[in-house]
Amino acid sequence: MADGGLLLNFDLGDAPLKRQVKFTGGRWRDRVHAQRSARKNQDGFENGPTSSANSTPLSNHRQDFRHTHDQNERPTKRQKTFDYGNGQSDKISNTGARTASASTKPGGITSRLFTSNPTPRTVFEEPAEDVEPAKPSNAPLSEEAENFHALGLSPRIAQHLSSKLEMKAPTSIQKNSIPPLIKDDSDAFLQAETGSGKTLAYLLPIVQRIMNLSHREDGSATGTRIHRDSGLFAIVLAPTRELCKQIATVLEKVLRCAPWIVSTTVIGGESKKSEKARLRKGVNILIATPGRLADHLDNTKVLDVGTVRWLILDEGDRLMEMGFEEELKSIVGKIRKEELKKSNKEGVTLAALPQRRVTVLCSATMKMNVQRLGEISLQDAIHVTASKSESDGDAAVEANDAAFSAPSQLKQSYVVVPAKLRLVTLIALLKSAFARKGSVMKAIVFISCADSVDFHFDLLRSSPSHPSSDESSLTRDTVSDAAYITSPANPDITLLKLHGSLQQPVRTATLTSFRTSKNPCVLITTDIASRGLDVPAVDLVIEYDPAFSVEDHVHRIGRTARAGRPGKATLFLQPGCEEGYVELLKSSSALVPQSYESTLQKGFVTPITLPKSDQTSEPQTLVSDRQTPNSRAEALQLHLEQRLLASAKDGGNSKLLDAARQAFRSHIRAYATHVRDERVYFDITQLHLGHTAKSFGLREAPGGIGGGPSRRTIKPGQQKKTGSGQKKGDDSDREDGAGAGAVDEDAARRMRMKMKQVMSAAGEFNIG
Numbered sequence: 001m002a003d004g005g006l007l008l009n010f011d012l013g014d015a016p017l018k019r020q021v022k023f024t025g026g027r028w029r030d031r032v033h034a035q036r037s038a039r040k041n042q043d044g045f046e047n048g049p050t051s052s053a054n055s056t057p058l059s060n061h062r063q064d065f066r067h068t069h070d071q072n073e074r075p076t077k078r079q080k081t082f083d084y085g086n087g088q089s090d091k092i093s094n095t096g097a098r099t100a101s102a103s104t105k106p107g108g109i110t111s112r113l114f115t116s117n118p119t120p121r122t123v124f125e126e127p128a129e130d131v132e133p134a135k136p137s138n139a140p141l142s143e144e145a146e147n148f149h150a151l152g153l154s155p156r157i158a159q160h161l162s163s164k165l166e167m168k169a170p171t172s173i174q175k176n177s178i179p180p181l182i183k184d185d186s187d188a189f190l191q192a193e194t195g196s197g198k199t200l201a202y203l204l205p206i207v208q209r210i211m212n213l214s215h216r217e218d219g220s221a222t223g224t225r226i227h228r229d230s231g232l233f234a235i236v237l238a239p240t241r242e243l244c245k246q247i248a249t250v251l252e253k254v255l256r257c258a259p260w261i262v263s264t265t266v267i268g269g270e271s272k273k274s275e276k277a278r279l280r281k282g283v284n285i286l287i288a289t290p291g292r293l294a295d296h297l298d299n300t301k302v303l304d305v306g307t308v309r310w311l312i313l314d315e316g317d318r319l320m321e322m323g324f325e326e327e328l329k330s331i332v333g334k335i336r337k338e339e340l341k342k343s344n345k346e347g348v349t350l351a352a353l354p355q356r357r358v359t360v361l362c363s364a365t366m367k368m369n370v371q372r373l374g375e376i377s378l379q380d381a382i383h384v385t386a387s388k389s390e391s392d393g394d395a396a397v398e399a400n401d402a403a404f405s406a407p408s409q410l411k412q413s414y415v416v417v418p419a420k421l422r423l424v425t426l427i428a429l430l431k432s433a434f435a436r437k438g439s440v441m442k443a444i445v446f447i448s449c450a451d452s453v454d455f456h457f458d459l460l461r462s463s464p465s466h467p468s469s470d471e472s473s474l475t476r477d478t479v480s481d482a483a484y485i486t487s488p489a490n491p492d493i494t495l496l497k498l499h500g501s502l503q504q505p506v507r508t509a510t511l512t513s514f515r516t517s518k519n520p521c522v523l524i525t526t527d528i529a530s531r532g533l534d535v536p537a538v539d540l541v542i543e544y545d546p547a548f549s550v551e552d553h554v555h556r557i558g559r560t561a562r563a564g565r566p567g568k569a570t571l572f573l574q575p576g577c578e579e580g581y582v583e584l585l586k587s588s589s590a591l592v593p594q595s596y597e598s599t600l601q602k603g604f605v606t607p608i609t610l611p612k613s614d615q616t617s618e619p620q621t622l623v624s625d626r627q628t629p630n631s632r633a634e635a636l637q638l639h640l641e642q643r644l645l646a647s648a649k650d651g652g653n654s655k656l657l658d659a660a661r662q663a664f665r666s667h668i669r670a671y672a673t674h675v676r677d678e679r680v681y682f683d684i685t686q687l688h689l690g691h692t693a694k695s696f697g698l699r700e701a702p703g704g705i706g707g708g709p710s711r712r713t714i715k716p717g718q719q720k721k722t723g724s725g726q727k728k729g730d731d732s733d734r735e736d737g738a739g740a741g742a743v744d745e746d747a748a749r750r751m752r753m754k755m756k757q758v759m760s761a762a763g764e765f766n767i768g
């Protein structure tokens, strides 16, 4: 029977959802029995099924149910029968304490996995074989045709890039941006797809021009000695501490060929005192988060921006999304207000540097907030893309199709999965991806909110009583064994989690662990890892929860297929309105549909091994009598549900049941925060709460969705200001253009026109 319904139509206010439980389907006697059991069940669920107020979509929905019994009350060998909705039944036998048919709490009710699911309207085709792989679009250019020296970089840098960093030829964006940034003093807007090398595209010209102060192009010395105290020449701003650290690492590698140039970071997360001490010692290139920089500009006298020639705004749209507009205005204003020093305090003339302040804005995607940032920060900028460099003249900016497209070599697919089957399908997908050793090395799973990341990490790891990392280590709660993904053929897979609610040192240590691990790894994360993160070995991205906006999607999938490498990305969608989202994505890239049935087939082709538990010293095989992928999926789902219930009872396993409920609530709230234009595809009124609960291992939707979660989901535009610690300061003075450092209105107007031309190309993608 098709799902009759019931999809909740609710307002996410503060009041808890109304609950009205009615068991339908099955035999009359069973229904009565279930009602009674549910009423008696005081401790298994947060609100017993009959407990008044809250509504569940399980109501009106045909429920298949059965009773479960306490483990201690029943013989371990007793078998349970499942009806698969097609008249066939399946027995799932016990394999000890934690097998499929291990018992659950009295009154527990399970809904069958494969019945009453909505049917996808997507037509699945067998992927065409022998398709010529697409030519990488973000790869370095051919070495014969291009080299760094020809772009104006000194032989010293070119040689260093080639021999030490194994970069023989530039990428397209580097080819187009390095010459103008070395020769000219114009502002620039660099726009190129993810993984195309934008970081070096702006760093190399800066390093080259600072080197030019002390060395001529032929390498001979100019007689000027540049050292850390010679002045601050460039500031790079990036939205997160992780990104700042990553940029700092790239820069450090480049500066090994010019060790007299010194860089540092001011990103928060450590005492301001030690940051001040580093600034006092002297620095030539500073990498900072906006909040922290604004703070130092206000409070650190030793920070002299008179010699600053470059201001780089990396990940421009993210800077704006995270609410840094005020800080950015303040920073731009303060730097412009400061008179440009032609020589430094030692009297060294800075003629080799730009003779005006140059601002460079970088972004892989283009949206309205980038236009706004362009207005704030750029003056008569050139627009540099991977395919061309265009000066600010009368020439119209052509539609830039690359603005939202993913790297061409990235293989994208989407799998349409009914809500109930999401969890087992995710596990199946990961199992099949990691089935063979070496097939996939690193995968990233994107999830909408931190609570859900925490829950899925705890669910898929080995029991915390079997820690895989050193108890005293920073990563003891964020790195573990991927117990449910491993297989005899690939037994050592590491599971990691990352989100913004973790302490900074833990975030850094976890990312380092992901980056450097020699084992295959799965990182479960929120969008905190969606921007800029560069881990070349990532070969699979799974969007388990779709991104909040198309731009976020482009950035997420851009964590793979970097610098010409291959990569795969799979997006989870649910049958119904979510399927329409593909049409929006198709305008920028090709996606191949994949059925969840085939994912389950591939993932559960062999019996599932369960990890060691507190009850079992050895891994157990999850047995289902009918050795089919679907029956294994059923057995796995049942096992996970029982684990949750058991955790509530013995308090072990980090109280997984509580974590599941919290994750479910936060997930539902996060679902409501898709950008307005895309809510037609992510319509919360179409979400089936009972089925969704199942994908959290819950047997019914918990109440309290209207209440505040312990950690609020941060939605785009409402980001907390990480690393800021910054009061708004006196920006309001400048907003009306009164301050000496106010953004030049005329320049802003010209830039607005320019950005509008570029933006008109974005319009066709429905992105605003």
Ligand SMILES: Nc1ncnc2c1ncn2[C@@H]1O[C@H](COP(=O)(O)OP(=O)(O)OP(=O)(O)O)[C@@H](O)[C@H]1O
Residues within 6 Å of the ligand: 140, 166, 167, 168, 169, 170, 171, 174, 192, 193, 194, 195, 196, 197, 198, 199, 200, 363, 364, 531, 532, 533, 534, 536, 558, 562, 563
């Ligand atoms: N010329 C080059 N040759 C080979 N590899 C390169 C070259 N330039 C950059 N790379 C590598 O490409 C990868 C991506 O670079 P980078 O992080 O700068 O990309 P990006 O365009 O900033 O991506 P995103 O938009 O996702 O932040 C890095 O691993 C970098 O080392």
